[in-house]
Amino acid sequence: MATNNFLDYNPWTLAIKIHEFSEVGSSEFMSSELIENILENNGFRVERSYKGIPTSFRAEMTVGNGGSTIAFLAEYDALMGIGHACGHNLIAAANVFAAIDASRKIRNGKIVVIGTPDEEGTGEYSGSKILLAEKGAFRDIDLVLGAHPGSEWNVFGQALAVQDVEVTFKGQSSHEAANPDQGRSALDAAILTYTAVNMLRQHVRRDANVVMHGVIREGGGASNVTPDRSVLVFGIRSSDLDYHAVLMKRFENIVKGCCIATETEYTIRRIGPLFSTVKPNRTLSNFIREIIVSRGIEVPTVEDTMKRLPGGSTDFANVTHVVPSLELHFQIAPHGTPWHSKQSLEAARSPEAKKSLSTVIEVLSEAAQKYMSDAGLRKKIRDEFERPVG
Numbered sequence: 001m002a003t004n005n006f007l008d009y010n011p012w013t014l015a016i017k018i019h020e021f022s023e024v025g026s027s028e029f030m031s032s033e034l035i036e037n038i039l040e041n042n043g044f045r046v047e048r049s050y051k052g053i054p055t056s057f058r059a060e061m062t063v064g065n066g067g068s069t070i071a072f073l074a075e076y077d078a079l080m081g082i083g084h085a086c087g088h089n090l091i092a093a094a095n096v097f098a099a100i101d102a103s104r105k106i107r108n109g110k111i112v113v114i115g116t117p118d119e120e121g122t123g124e125y126s127g128s129k130i131l132l133a134e135k136g137a138f139r140d141i142d143l144v145l146g147a148h149p150g151s152e153w154n155v156f157g158q159a160l161a162v163q164d165v166e167v168t169f170k171g172q173s174s175h176e177a178a179n180p181d182q183g184r185s186a187l188d189a190a191i192l193t194y195t196a197v198n199m200l201r202q203h204v205r206r207d208a209n210v211v212m213h214g215v216i217r218e219g220g221g222a223s224n225v226t227p228d229r230s231v232l233v234f235g236i237r238s239s240d241l242d243y244h245a246v247l248m249k250r251f252e253n254i255v256k257g258c259c260i261a262t263e264t265e266y267t268i269r270r271i272g273p274l275f276s277t278v279k280p281n282r283t284l285s286n287f288i289r290e291i292i293v294s295r296g297i298e299v300p301t302v303e304d305t306m307k308r309l310p311g312g313s314t315d316f317a318n319v320t321h322v323v324p325s326l327e328l329h330f331q332i333a334p335h336g337t338p339w340h341s342k343q344s345l346e347a348a349r350s351p352e353a354k355k356s357l358s359t360v361i362e363v364l365s366e367a368a369q370k371y372m373s374d375a376g377l378r379k380k381i382r383d384e385f386e387r388p389v390g
Helices: 009-020 029-040 089-103 128-134 186-203 243-262 282-293 302-306 342-347 351-373 375-386
Strands: 045-049 058-064 067-073 107-114 143-150 161-170 211-218 229-238 265-275 323-333
Touching: 009 029, 009 161, 009 282, 009 351, 029 058, 029 107, 045 211, 058 067, 058 089, 067 089, 067 265, 067 351, 089 107, 089 143, 128 161, 143 351, 161 186, 161 243, 186 211, 186 243, 229 243, 243 265, 243 351, 282 302, 282 323, 282 375, 323 351, 351 375
Parallel strands: 067 107, 067 143, 143 323
Antiparallel strands: 045 058, 058 107, 161 229, 161 265, 211 229
16 A cells, blocks of 8 residues: 555554564564554654663553543564464554544543554563563553454453473584594483473373473584584463463473483573463453444353463463453454464455454444443442452
């Protein structure tokens, strides 16, 4: 689309343009700049490189006499090697234009859009919502809204806590035929660790929904040279945050034991911050669900959704522990469509996505309007947030 007038952009043209940019996390310079310009041209005051994150921003508009503050969180990072197969192009378009629409509907209040890069955990600012929260980005926010595409509509999605780790093994190179006794294989240490973690799967709590997944990123160069360096990358997940800490300790013990067995050394580096589990807010979830259902869309109850096994992780979960928050999920693909796949990549620019995007914007902006005008609702949501989970 050839235009320099950012007022010409609509939700779908923005979604398609970001899909075309296909920028990976922490490098979404074109995507963030485009969004910033669109918001600025719609009356928002924009702060770029928000909280020191180059591709983050904060845009805000105060309406009337001010009052409560609602923040919409925009994501726009693509997956490395495949593009927008998670539909973050739609997340950006939905939240940006829901904020614009809400700013025209409310009488008093403040609407904020925060650009939150690198949800997929690719680069330097992996899990930026967590980094932003730690830097106080949500201290003046009363409610956070968001939306994420998928293969169904729902208003509550559980999330697994996850920590990504990189283990670098150091051995001793040697000729594999002439001097094999002098070699200490870093690759052996990595393979032994990988195998031991697979064995650990049998001996973990089943109710904690443990998921462990890894790859050997480096393993050596020549078959006749003992590898003196190997790199293993793992993700450790669980629906129980306390048990996740136990798993991390067990993982570290496995690495230590395998290095003792292979007479190698190791270093463990945590990649990015710990993504948390979701703190539910039933009042908020049911409030949003009613708005969606009123449009003739079938949405599972919050209770039914909470019974399902969590299938992924997100830094949005950490925000739910800081401020009342909800990320609704909207359908752009048939049930059972594998995510992070070529099918979901195409779904993120499909006619179904365009239709659902329009509905999501209506739902979120209506929710913002009702929240701003209903003091009783605001109190119920806040009171539930302040109660201990359990």
